[in-house]
Amino acid sequence: MKQGSALKALVGYQVQRAHLIMEADARAALTSFDLSPAKLTAMILIRENPGSDQTALGKALSVNRSSAMKLINILAERKLVERRPGRDLRANALHLLPEGEALVAAMLEATRQSDARMTARMTADEVRTLHALLRKLGPNAARRKSAVKRDDKG
Amino acid sequence: MKQGSALKALVGYQVQRAHLIMEADARAALTSFDLSPAKLTAMILIRENPGSDQTALGKALSVNRSSAMKLINILAERKLVERRPGRDLRANALHLLPEGEALVAAMLEATRQSDARMTARMTADEVRTLHALLRKLGPNAARRKSAVKRDDKG
DNA sequence: TATTGTTATACTCTATAACTATA
């Protein structure tokens, strides 16, 4: 089916196509772990930032507190992540448990293989360039705070 | 919150981040039309491939027949797209109606502005390079057909 | 037998709103 020049000219569309292809492959690579790429990301973020609370994790994942909760519930049920007493009586401190560490290592390896598969047609230099350009996407600095105040990610 | 080198090193993760940022901006740019970026994509595909059936559209969108149906139902209800008799008595031929054409034009303009905003920090050359590299993502040619046969996108 | 559209159903992910406890 033809895309036409309208779609081809949009960077956002090309990024979305690339995301679709890569996410599907990464998800397939993780089926045996029964955890989505997003949950792997959450575990890695907890590993890199031990003691963070759920709200902070949600912000890093671009989801709100309620969605972050559900995510943590699943990881906690599977004994991959633990809620410990936090900086005050309200907050939880999230920590990756040993079983979680092991799982992250194995999942990361599978994900790296998927990544390598998807960049097989590119040179190492091209991959580096792609990385740099992807980081350059986004609004032109300027205003960083939303004017609206709601109970979510802002 | 730190990402750590594990996430930063994954192209798939960077693509996902980029997608998240760009999709959110594009979606915001389309709120007044009450149609998602994905529905704009569907309309563009129908415009570029008039007479296609729902199954083909679904394939192009990477969704199955059932999901494509729901999409078309919404667009048909709003008189943006029409189902006409197809190549045989089973298939529908999809066509973009005049009102749909007008809406696509307006939405595309809004989307292009969003796109420009998100690439504001890049030169025209860099945008071209990014396009080319994104197209290079994906499995190394080889096998294109799934071995499994199911009632979906394969 | 295979394909197209369709319907019913369910699952995942996420959001909103309200509530509790704490600050």
Next chain:
DNA sequence: TATAGTTATAGAGTATAACAATA
């Protein structure tokens, strides 16, 4: 008042499975 967690509820998007009509 504001913040962290929680719960209930709802919505979007998509998938699976089955069926009828047609090929």
